[in-house]
Amino acid sequence: xxxxxxxxxxxxxxxxxxxxxxxxxxxxxxxxxxxxxxxxxxxxxxxxxxxxxxxxxxxxxxxxxxxxxxxxxxxxxxxxxxxxxxxxxxxxxxxxxxxxxxxxxxxxxxxxxxxxxxxxxxxxxxxxxxxxxxxxxxxxxxxxxxxxxxxxxxxxxxxxxxxxxxxxxxxxxxxxxxxxxxxxxxxxxxxxxxxxxxxxxxxxxxxxxxxxxxxxxxx
Numbered sequence: 001x002x003x004x005x006x007x008x009x010x011x012x013x014x015x016x017x018x019x020x021x022x023x024x025x026x027x028x029x030x031x032x033x034x035x036x037x038x039x040x041x042x043x044x045x046x047x048x049x050x051x052x053x054x055x056x057x058x059x060x061x062x063x064x065x066x067x068x069x070x071x072x073x074x075x076x077x078x079x080x081x082x083x084x085x086x087x088x089x090x091x092x093x094x095x096x097x098x099x100x101x102x103x104x105x106x107x108x109x110x111x112x113x114x115x116x117x118x119x120x121x122x123x124x125x126x127x128x129x130x131x132x133x134x135x136x137x138x139x140x141x142x143x144x145x146x147x148x149x150x151x152x153x154x155x156x157x158x159x160x161x162x163x164x165x166x167x168x169x170x171x172x173x174x175x176x177x178x179x180x181x182x183x184x185x186x187x188x189x190x191x192x193x194x195x196x197x198x199x200x201x202x203x204x205x206x207x208x209x210x211x212x213x214x215x216x217x218x219x
C-alpha cells in the first residue's frame with residue numbers, strides 16, 4: 001500500500017532582529033555629585049573675585065599715608081578706599097578669621113562639624129531619604145530643627161561665636177584704619193565697577209551659582 005502520511009512542510013525559523021545600533025551605542029549617562037558641582041562653582045567664583053583685587057603694592061604704599069583733616073575726611077577716605085580695595089580688604093579679613101580659627105583648633109573642629117552637618121545632613125541630602133538613627137526615622141523638618149539647635153549651641157555656647165566676632169572686629173578695625181589714613185588721590189576711582197558689585201558681591205555670586213546644585217540634590 002502506498003503511504004498516506006501527509007507531506008512534511010518546511011518550517012522557517014525567524015531570527016529576531018537586532019536592536020537598533022543607536023540604542024546599543026548610546027553611552028551610559030553619568031551624573032556628577034552635587035557636592036562636587038557645588039565646590040567647583042564656589043572655587044571658580046572665588047577665583048574670579050580674587051582676580052579683581054588691586055596690586056598689594058598700592059595697598060602698602062607708605063608715601064600715600066597721611067593723617068585725615070577731620071572725621072568727615074576720614075569717612076570719605078574710608079568710602080573711596082573701600083570702593084577701590086574691596087577685594088583686598090575682604091582677603092585681609094578672611095585671613096584674620098582663618099588665623100584665629102587655626103590658633104584655636106577646638107573652635108575650628110566645632111565649626112567644621114557644623115558646616116559638614118548642614119552640607120551632608122540637609123543641603124545635599126535628598127528629601128525622600130530620611131535620616132535613621134537607632135531605628136528611628138527623622139523627617140526633613142525634624143532634621144532642620146536639630147541642625148538649628150546644633151548651630152545655636154556651637155555659636156552661642158562655645159567659643160566659636162566670640163572668636164568669629166572678635167576676629168571680624170579686628171579685621172574691620174584694621175580696614176577702617178587703613179582706609180582713613182590712606183590718601184585716595186592717586187587711585188583711579190573713575191574706573192570703578194557698577195555699584196551693584198559690593199564688598200561681598202562675588203560671594204553672593206558664588207552662592208547664587210551654587211544654588212542649582214543644592215536644589216538638584218534636594219529634589
